[in-house]
Amino acid sequence: MQVTRAQVNAARGQIVTDRRLGRATPQWVLAVADAAPARSAWRDGLHLRAISAAQxxxxxxxxxxxxxxxxxxxxxxxxxxxxxxxxxxxxxxxxxxxxxxxx
Incomplete structure (x- = not known):
């Protein structure tokens, strides 16, 4: 199942990209991962959150x-x-x- 444009836009509304670097912030990536429907345990954002916590x-x-x-x-x-x-x-x-x- 793919992430819909509405889900991505909702995630973008919560998080601002880093305009100096022209790329998404870590918070934006996590928000998009949370918005994506979980196809399996590895795609529910859990691992990205673990990386963020470890960092x-x-x-x-x-x-x-x-x-x-x-x-x-x-x-x-x-x-x-x-x-x-x-x-x-x-x-x-x-x-x-x-x-x-x-x-």
């Missing part, structure tokens, strides 16, 4: 990591100590987080 969790985890590193640096922990905890080379950790943590 939000990933971004929050990244922000939490930056905050924790900033606090560790302010407490006097060295880049070597932080690199050991993250199990990554010190140079990589310093390059990735120095601007946010020391700035």
């Amino acid at each position: 939000a969790a990933y971004e929050e985890a990244g922000a939490a990591l930056v905050r924790a590193i900033r606090q560790a640096r302010r407490a006097g922990d060295t880049w070597s100590m932080i690199a050991i905890v993250l199990e990554r080379p010190e140079q990589e950790i310093r390059r990735r987080f120095a601007r946010d943590a020391d700035g």
Whole structure:
């Protein structure tokens, strides 16, 4: 079963596209997925919502990591100590987080 023009237009009415980039926002894609009749479990928008939720969790985890590193640096922990905890080379950790943590 195909998505009707009325269903797509209804979804578009709820969400605005990003005019600078000329493409649909993630919210618009999810609205269209919800408007589409579910032909099976994979086409009900569930997986797209899971991707969206995982992306939000990933971004929050990244922000939490930056905050924790900033606090560790302010407490006097060295880049070597932080690199050991993250199990990554010190140079990589310093390059990735120095601007946010020391700035």
